[in-house]
Amino acid sequence: MMKRSKSKLSWARSRLVVCGLALTCAPLAQGQQLEAHLRLSGSTTREAFEPLRAILQQCSAVVYDGWKSISFGVVITSDGYLVTKASEIEDAKELNVRVDKTHFKNVRVVATTVEWDVALLKVEAKDLVTVEWDTDGEPDHGTWVVANGSTSRTRRRVRVGIISANAREVGGGKAPVVLGITLDTNKKAGTLSISGVEEDSGAADAGLEEGDLILSANEQEIGKIEDLQEVLSGKEPGDHVKLRVKRGDEEMEVEVELRTREKIFEDERSRNDAMSGRYSKRRSNFKRILQHDIALSERSAGGPLLNLDGKCVGMNIARVNRCETFAIPAGEMPEIIEDLMPKTNDP
């Protein structure tokens, strides 16, 4: 595949001898490779990031299901509140967490938000080291960022990259929860009818059928898709929507349970997905994200994203494809955390 011009190289070697210089390394022939430890995420390169690894050691959490590590987390309070990626932990049977070298067997899922795919966890701890959120605004293109890479029980490792695109909304504001139906719009009549019902969806369980005309949802009249989206906005999986539909001449009312979009509608796998290895189940529909090029695995989202000052600029939320990873910007986190935190009446 690669052409080698040997003559030029051997000439180069002879020239070196003539110069009489001692070589610290043999000249590499064309086709030879930069050793793995010197590459972007190689062990020698990673050593330069040691101060940041030390921060991740303390203020990131490893989330396990039994023995298997399934996600990372961000330590947000010294008394044991953590945030992680909700969709990666929802099926966990034996949730447990490690922060630095301390193992926490009892983990409580306090609350989750499907809008941001974030879960708030609580472990019984005191004196944990928390991340220091960056308050200087969103980092520019080309800023070094550091995230949790593969981990051992006692030692966190880093993976590194840079901020690689504009911060923005992704997914065009689609509701993260769905009824599980596809729709036909009749613009002339201003009506909306069901053109398909997805398997295992709330709509299927409620007995909705193709051809049903949707009249109202939660008492609000429905004439177009946007009306329905409005009803769904802010809803969580497990919430119910009351749908009034017309089938033939008959009108009926059903309660439909909402489920998460990626569980009901399968993403179409694109050519770019095929060259991307494993990516997160939930990787779209976020109000605002930072994009970086750290090659995380689908199980290494959920942890902090640090800049070279050791400040936390975001929380990794999705491995998207071969060259894109998303993080929720630090600026969005206070509000997300506040909404998830239990409300107390204490003064």
Place this chain on the structure above:
Amino acid sequence: MTQVLPRDCWRRVGTSAALALIALSLGSPILAADEEARPLYNLKEAPESIRDLLAIQKALQRSLPRTRKATVSIDMGGGSGSGVIVSKEGIVLTAAHVSGGVGKKLTVIMEDGTKHKATSLGLVAETDAAMLKIEEEGSYPYVEIDKEDTALMGDWVFALGHSGGFNKERGVGVRIGRMVRWADQTIQTDCNLIGGDSGGPLFDLKGRLIGIHSRVGASLEQNMHVPIRVFLRHWEKMEASEFIGEGPFAKKPVAFLGVGTEDREEGGVEVKVVGKETAAEEAGVKVGDAILEIDGKEVESKEEFSAGIKELKPGTKVKLKILRDDEEIEIEVELGEK
């Protein structure tokens, strides 16, 4: 300080020797001069501290505004790639598998969404190099080319491109990496590329163009680029819209007449079929015609006749001497493209 030297150790060493002479006469330290030529982050085997990393970040961020402005998305109609403007007049470098041929009409999209019509010029089919020209006259943002071919294995580099197609909200995507493998016609880096990046630019941290994205392997580490030297080597021919070489990245257009023929005992070939909307039909060639000569050369067999056509470029005009109803006529045909 060890530095991995892939190919032209002799050149660096030669330069140092020359510098040493000058340095001695001026009484200034040789290291300073050498460092100026090659930034410290590329002289070190790997960054050693946060300070070293900040130096890389600073150099990269200084180069980004200029290089982003000149990086374009290329709409091929039914697919998209990337490219980079390298002259004020709007010469764009890209991959041959993006431009798809010579004289193709394409649309170039700037990061801010501005669209320009462009035409593909020449390409190198075996290495995936191609050139376009924006049609409208204007003063376009462009990048500097590393004409001295200074990039070495281990150098820090960055890739720009419109991954997955143009997306105005996202803009151009930047990825960092190092040169991990080098050969005359291929550079490999650990800047992760994906569909849509093809044809996009690879830069050194000073923002000089050193390669064009071409393809990826299954592993994340296999990101292949065409070195800029391939473009420099073929520059004039590409500017002159030549289709250079044969290879996997572009197929040479084949001339097409549009007739099915059979050998005639009396010599020449007899037209048995005339394809619809072909050059032959347009020129008025009819079933039953006997083609005796092409451009004054006698036609001996149908194999020889069709092989002769295939050697010509689409658009070539040929004169056919035809026997029709016992009358010899001459028809001129402008060959089409298969």
